[in-house]
Amino acid sequence: MSGGDVVTWAGRLNGLQQYSSAVLTPDTATGGLTYRQLLDGCGIHGCKNAFCAGHSITADNEVLIFGGHADKVQWFRRYNHATGNLTAVELMPSGRWYPTPVTLHDGRVVVVGGIIDSGQAGWHAEGNYTADNPTYTVYNPAGAGGKGTFTEDKMDMYEQLHEAFPIHTYPHVVLLPDGGLAMSAGKTLVKYDQTGEESFARAYPMEDRPGPPWSYPQTGQGTPLPIEPPYDRIWFLASGGNADDRARVTTPASDTAHLIELTGGPSASWEDVGPMPYERVMGDAIVLCDGTIGYFGGAGQGIAGWNLKEGETQTFEFRDGTVWECPEKCSKAFDWRLEPTIYDPTTGRWSAQGSLAKSVRPRLYHSITMLMHDCRVLTSGSDVSWDFTAEFYSPPYLSAGPRPAITAATPTRLLPGQPITVSYTTTDPVTRALLIRNAANTHSMSFDARALWLNVTSNAGGQLTLATPASGSVLPPGPYMLVLNTDEGVPSNAQTLTVLPSSAP
């Protein structure tokens, strides 16, 4: 969230309340996290199970939760972290289990796809289209006098979602500079044009991602690379996932990695930038404070989900020597990826096997990975062990030299195009500034993930001025982390900035 809190909520596991939700606040004295229960009783779920939903964060520091689990797939909740109140718990036009939200320039949120009925056995059986929801709806938080409104379900993305079914949930959707969207579902990739404030039209298909379908539950890792001035080109990195078309417990993960320019038109093609040093399924790929991409968690074999085999137990031994006897609903993933991988988009290099520090616990299905304001990485959760632990990872940049410090950045709330003035202290020269949007993370997805390198227009005497892109589709509204980098690539702590909704796309 804006300011550095982590808002979290659980499913019904391990004696925790079904609707338990909490705020984790970084404790600068200890380097750890403090824990505070949020909204006792119903939590920010609003008593409507929000397991396997899609989330986004608004410029007002609200969490929007679209969909849920079991008989709660149709529910929507709006939680305001500034006031601590749940301001809406209401029905969407239809059920969405594993949908993807994406925030537009004016704060509206497109909610794409998902499964309409999570209770249906064999929902992802080939041809079982009755479980599918191949539509999208647009949520307008400002609609109905600020109460919020949904459009009716719309069919413009039906062709792609239907083609990719059943490996099409949690599709990767990226907002483009022209206000359109690029969506990867299964292995298909399609460009959509925005044709109205709340409508899109299929523009053209782009090249399929090479290899098997990589959407959930085949769960590869994807992220847009940091966008550079003049912000007219967006590159997307897609990697890993399962190595077969229809994965099972025994299916290995893939080590493939491909880049495509989403703004490159119908003839853009995937460029092979692999192999990664590890095959990885169910990991996370997130932008780090120096613009590199960090890969965390996941496995070298297996498939999203649990229930290894009915009645089968499993013994897990963690790296700190603790042992967990899993009594039921055990993980379907093996060959844990404890060591992160870092990809540098400027050199095209991957960190070598054995070069980075390992985590203690595996982070598999239903785990999370987030960049913190101090530029460490938080990894937590995992169904492998019904795991409620959390770990911090310190990337090598934190010990690569003296860190600069931001003493002030103004304005703290800005429109796209407004310059930012930053005061800082440093030992080494500060040369670059990265703006990273706070993403909402679950199931290897970081919804609304986006990072932008900013043009430094002046820099003298511990004060610099940064230009920001004028387009709200390049700089969509929400909370961002501003980070300065030295010429050695050492980042400062992040300063919270909020980008406001803009009328101009």
Ligand SMILES: [Cu+2]
């Ligand atoms: Cu799930």
